[in-house]
Amino acid sequence: MRDVTALNWRTLRPYGGSLLLVAAVTPALLPFRLHLNILNVALIYLIVITVVSLRTTTGPGIAASVLAFVCFDFFFVPPYYTFSVARPDHVLALFVFLGIAVVVTQLVIRLRARTEEALRRGRRTAVLYDLSTALIGEAGLDQMLQAIVDRVREVFALETCAVLLQEGGVFRQRATAGQPIDVVSPNLAGVAAWALDKRQPAGLSRTRVRIRPPGRPGAPAAWNFTQGRRDRDLFLLPVATTQRPLGVLVVARRPGEPPLDDEQVQLLATFANQAALAIERSLLTEEQNRAEILARSDELKSALLSAVSHDLRTPLASIKASATSLLQDGIAWTDEDRRELLTAIDEESDRLNRLVANLLDLSRIEGGALRPELGWYDIGEAIDAAVERTRAVLDGYVLEVRVADDLPAMRFDFVKVVQVLVNLLENAARYSPPGSHVSLSARRRDGELEVVVRDEGIGVPAGEEQRIFDKFYRVEARNRPPGSGIGLAVCRGFVEAHEGRIWAERGDRGSLTVRFTLPLPAVAETPAPAPREAAR
Amino acid sequence: MGARVLIVDDEPQIRRALRVGLQANGFDVEVAANGETALDYAAGHPPDVLILDLGLPDVDGVEVVRQIREWSALPIIILSVRGAERDKVVALDAGADDYLTKPFGMDELLARIRVALRRTAGQARGEPVLEFGDLRIDLAARLVTRAGHEVHLTPTEYDLLRELATNAGKVLTHGMLLTRVWGPASADATNYLRVYVNQLRHKIEPNPAHPRLILTEPGVGYRFRADVAG
Numbered sequence: 001m002r003d004v005t006a007l008n009w010r011t012l013r014p015y016g017g018s019l020l021l022v023a024a025v026t027p028a029l030l031p032f033r034l035h036l037n038i039l040n041v042a043l044i045y046l047i048v049i050t051v052v053s054l055r056t057t058t059g060p061g062i063a064a065s066v067l068a069f070v071c072f073d074f075f076f077v078p079p080y081y082t083f084s085v086a087r088p089d090h091v092l093a094l095f096v097f098l099g100i101a102v103v104v105t106q107l108v109i110r111l112r113a114r115t116e117e118a119l120r121r122g123r124r125t126a127v128l129y130d131l132s133t134a135l136i137g138e139a140g141l142d143q144m145l146q147a148i149v150d151r152v153r154e155v156f157a158l159e160t161c162a163v164l165l166q167e168g169g170v171f172r173q174r175a176t177a178g179q180p181i182d183v184v185s186p187n188l189a190g191v192a193a194w195a196l197d198k199r200q201p202a203g204l205s206r207t208r209v210r211i212r213p214p215g216r217p218g219a220p221a222a223w224n225f226t227q228g229r230r231d232r233d234l235f236l237l238p239v240a241t242t243q244r245p246l247g248v249l250v251v252a253r254r255p256g257e258p259p260l261d262d263e264q265v266q267l268l269a270t271f272a273n274q275a276a277l278a279i280e281r282s283l284l285t286e287e288q289n290r291a292e293i294l295a296r297s298d299e300l301k302s303a304l305l306s307a308v309s310h311d312l313r314t315p316l317a318s319i320k321a322s323a324t325s326l327l328q329d330g331i332a333w334t335d336e337d338r339r340e341l342l343t344a345i346d347e348e349s350d351r352l353n354r355l356v357a358n359l360l361d362l363s364r365i366e367g368g369a370l371r372p373e374l375g376w377y378d379i380g381e382a383i384d385a386a387v388e389r390t391r392a393v394l395d396g397y398v399l400e401v402r403v404a405d406d407l408p409a410m411r412f413d414f415v416k417v418v419q420v421l422v423n424l425l426e427n428a429a430r431y432s433p434p435g436s437h438v439s440l441s442a443r444r445r446d447g448e449l450e451v452v453v454r455d456e457g458i459g460v461p462a463g464e465e466q467r468i469f470d471k472f473y474r475v476e477a478r479n480r481p482p483g484s485g486i487g488l489a490v491c492r493g494f495v496e497a498h499e500g501r502i503w504a505e506r507g508d509r510g511s512l513t514v515r516f517t518l519p520l521p522a523v524a525e526t527p528a529p530a531p532r533e534a535a536r
Numbered sequence: 537m538g539a540r541v542l543i544v545d546d547e548p549q550i551r552r553a554l555r556v557g558l559q560a561n562g563f564d565v566e567v568a569a570n571g572e573t574a575l576d577y578a579a580g581h582p583p584d585v586l587i588l589d590l591g592l593p594d595v596d597g598v599e600v601v602r603q604i605r606e607w608s609a610l611p612i613i614i615l616s617v618r619g620a621e622r623d624k625v626v627a628l629d630a631g632a633d634d635y636l637t638k639p640f641g642m643d644e645l646l647a648r649i650r651v652a653l654r655r656t657a658g659q660a661r662g663e664p665v666l667e668f669g670d671l672r673i674d675l676a677a678r679l680v681t682r683a684g685h686e687v688h689l690t691p692t693e694y695d696l697l698r699e700l701a702t703n704a705g706k707v708l709t710h711g712m713l714l715t716r717v718w719g720p721a722s723a724d725a726t727n728y729l730r731v732y733v734n735q736l737r738h739k740i741e742p743n744p745a746h747p748r749l750i751l752t753e754p755g756v757g758y759r760f761r762a763d764v765a766g
Contacts, residue, residue: 310591313617317638318549324642325557337556344553 018052018060019067026071033076038090041076042097049101053108061105069098124267127155131274141282145175148275152251153177156264159254163239163275164192165247174247188234192248195236199245201265204234235260237272241280249275307485311355315348322348347392354422358486361419362471365493372413372497379407379442379449379518382414386421387440393426396434404443412518416494423487424453424514431512432457448500448517459510468504491516539653540564542583544574544600545615546593550638554587557642563649571595575603582610584656585649590616590627598630605631611652615640621755628709628756635707635756651705651762666701668749668761671740673701682740692717693736696729700750705762707753733758 025048029041045068052064073083077090085091134147145163153161160178164171171192173180188204195202237249249272253260260268322341326333333341364370380403387394387401421440428438436456443450460468467473471489495502495516502516541563543554551567558565566583568574571592578586586604590597601612612632616623619637627635633655634648664676670683678694680687689697695717700708710729714722722728737744751759 310617313638314547315549317615317617317640318547318553320639321550321553321557321642321645325553325560328557328561328642331560333560337560340552340556344549348549 014056014060015063018056018064021052022048022064022067022071026075030075033080036076038076038093041072042093045072045097046101046104050104050108053105054112056109058106058109061109062102065098065101065105068101069094072097120263124263127151127267128270128274131271135274135278141279142175144278144282145275146177148271148278149175149177149249152249152268152271156251156260156268157254157257158251160250160252162250163247164250165239165279166192166196166245171247178252188250191234192236192250195248196238196240196245199238199240201238201269202236204236235268237265237268239272239276239279241276244280246276246279308359311486312352315352315355318348319345319352350389350392354426355486357419358423358490361416361490361493362486365490365497366471370493370497372416372494374411374413376409376411377414377417378409379403379412379417379451382412382417383421383440383442383451385414385418386425389418389422390425390429393429394438397429397432398435398437399425400437400439400441402439402441402443404441407442407444407449408520410449410518410521412498413494416497417518420491420494420516421451421453423491427487427514428453428455428457428512430457431455431459444520445517447520449520450515450517452513452515454507454511454513456509456511459506459512460504462506465504465506469502488514538562538564539584539649540566540581541585541587541649542566542568542574542577543587544568544571544592544597545587545589546570546591547589550589550615554645558646558649561646569593571597571600574600578604578608578610582608584610585652586610586612587645587649588612588614588632590614590618590623598627601627601630601632609656611656613645613648613652615645624707624753624756625709625711628707629711633706647763654762655703655705666704668701668704671749673697675702680740687739689736689739693732693739696732697736697740700758700760704760707757707759709757711757713757 022045025044029036029044033041049061049065049068053061056064070083073085073094074081077094078086085094131148131151134151135144138144138147149161149163152158158178160176160180162176162178162180163174165174166172171189191202191204233252235251235253237251238245239247239249249268251260251268322344325331326338326341361370383401383403387399425438425440432438432455437454438456439452439454441452464473469488469492471485473485473488491514492502495518498518500516500518502514505513505515507513541558543551543558543565544567545551545554546569548569551569555565555567566577566581568577571594574586574588574592577583588597588600592600597614597616601614604610604612611634614624614627614632614635615638616627616635617638624635633652636645636648664674666673666675672681674680675698680689680694680697696713699713699716710726711723713729714725717732718725718728733750734744737747737750741747741749749761751761753759
């Protein structure tokens with residue numbers, strides 16, 4: 001009921017204003033009645049009606065014309081204060097006046113409507129242009145949707161504007177300007193689903209949907225929404241492309257604002273379309289990215305598989321060839337030959353074991369399950385153990401080991417640090433020609449332990465020094481030996497688990513220097529004698 | 537025997553195992569660690585058999601095969617961890633005689649080496665008559681008999697059989713057989729080949745469902761069995 005009264009009052013108000021203005025002019029003219037020609041009076045009334053027409057619509061305009069006609073006749077056409085007219089030419093003048101008044105009103109109102117239409121069009125173009133510019137600047141979907149709802153709220157002076165996207169059958173609020181809307185409300189979801197399904201706008205009463213903080217109190221009305229009802233508090237527009245439904249654009253007017261007109265609904269629909277395009281574009285981009293990531297991870301997986309199968313099969317081939325040789329019937333092996341074959345089996349089993357250990361370590365590093373088992377050790381011992389384990393690999397290379405004698409006992413995971421050293425030494429041997437120098441040194445530097453492994457091998461391309469520690473990274477080179485790119489990745493994982501750093505430096509003529517640091521214990525912690533810091 | 541074998545592999549351990557194993561079986565063994573050395577060696581003292589790894593540090597093994605095939609027909613046996621059909625076909629099409637995937641047993645390698653050596657010996661003699669068990673192929677008369685009875689073959693079947701039998705022991709890829717029997721335009725028509733091999737098996741195999749003469753190398757091609765008791 002309240003709606004009806006409000007509607008009437010709003011409709012009646014312009015009539016009151018127009019009639020009041022005409023009525024006000026009449027007493028102002030009365031004192032000059034004797035000095036004014038009847039024609040002058042008619043012209044003054046026409047001016048007033050023109051002014052009224054400039055600010056009102058057809059109804060009030062015509063009402064004002066009729067009132068002016070009545071006042072003119074009653075007050076200014078003799079005999080005064082009657083509707084009778086003495087002179088016949090005055091009768092003609094009166095009706096000509098009425099005719100002109102109505103025509104002027106119509107013309108002025110039509111002209112004004114056209115001007116306003118042109119202005120509105122201009123504004124609309126400006127708004128859309130503004131929006132498209134803003135959308136071009138935004139990278140992500142959320143930013144684009146936010147730009148859209150911000151603009152919509154601004155342009156229509158709304159309380160709230162939101163985009164709800166349908167994800168897995170549920171509507172989620174992806175972007176909101178103003179008060180958030182209670183999307184959990186089953187009514188809103190139902191209306192949104194209806195609007196999206198039918199691809200038609202829908203209205204919904206505020207009493208059925210809570211806007212936080214709660215809006216006007218009111219008895220819950222029956223759940224009724226009507227197609228396109230704009231006088232409802234919430235107005236929903238479908239956001240959809242021709243292929244797929246995406247969501248809804250929800251707008252809430254400020255309390256007491258007039259309903260949206262055709263013009264505004266059309267503009268809103270344009271905004272909803274823009275939102276649909278933005279969403280579709282970003283969905284396509286996302287899908288494309290996902291496909292690319294999948295393809296890349298597939299590539300990575302097959303690279304890993306071929307590298308691992310190569311690395312695993314190579315030592316297996318030596319083992320199997322040696323073992324099947326020894327198993328052959330009717331061959332009298334010399335002690336030397338038998339020993340050679342058995343040594344090959346022994347060494348290749350170790351190699352296989354190192355590879356499997358590295359693979360396991362890598363999976364632990366990847367899975368975040370790596371816990372160093374710290375104990376007090378001497379780094380020299382670890383270096384000795386690593387050199388011992390790589391004796392076969394480094395056979396034929398000139399190995400120089402230098403360990404500074406001022407190094408204190410330190411806390412580290414012995415097995416893992418040995419593994420790091422073994423991997424670095426193995427790597428140095430693998431990538432450099434037999435007979436070349438491999439050096440390993442350990443010393444104190446800037447309060448840390450620094451271990452340096454240097455080789456004279458094929459090196460690393462400039463700029464890729466850090467990438468060699470990525471898993472499955474392999475140097476692209478003509479002479480590159482086989483390998484899976486696991487060893488150095490394990491080194492990095494282990495060193496970082498000790499809170500140390502590892503990095504590589506290119507030297508001249510293809511030499512490569514890998515350095516890693518391990519934290520030295522604070523002096524107070526050290527069970528050994530205080531280090532001779534002054535010596536450096 | 538004393539046949540000369542050149543082993544080309546960049547893995548020192550496999551070189552060592554093969555050298556010891558083959559020497560003990562009476563072969564005269566040379567080793568090379570990369571493709572360049574192998575090519576030099578092969579040119580200087582051509583071996584009787586070349587055992588070649590595909591993953592060499594300097595040149596790809598397939599390239600080594602191509603270069604050697606420019607001037608020599610010496611048997612080449614590929615030893616590789618690459619087990620995919622595509623890799624095998626590429627190496628065989630380049631001219632390799634056989635392909636063994638690592639890891640392999642020494643007996644298997646020795647058998648392949650013997651087949652390769654026997655084949656070159658047979659080719660050198662240029663025998664007009666080939667015998668495999670009770671199957672006899674008279675190349676001069678274009679006559680095929682099984683246990684003394686003539687086997688009637690269409691011209692295409694005969695050409696296919698001749699191609700397989702003269703290369704007994706060697707894997708022939710689909711592409712090679714199609715090119716040689718049907719011509720280069722048919723190199724991709726694997727279905728022709730399948731049909732004719734099937735027909736041929738029905739005419740010469742004692743049990744076509746379990747072929748003993750024309751063996752399928754899955755995804756690669758066919759091999760005519762060389763060591764059928766004769």
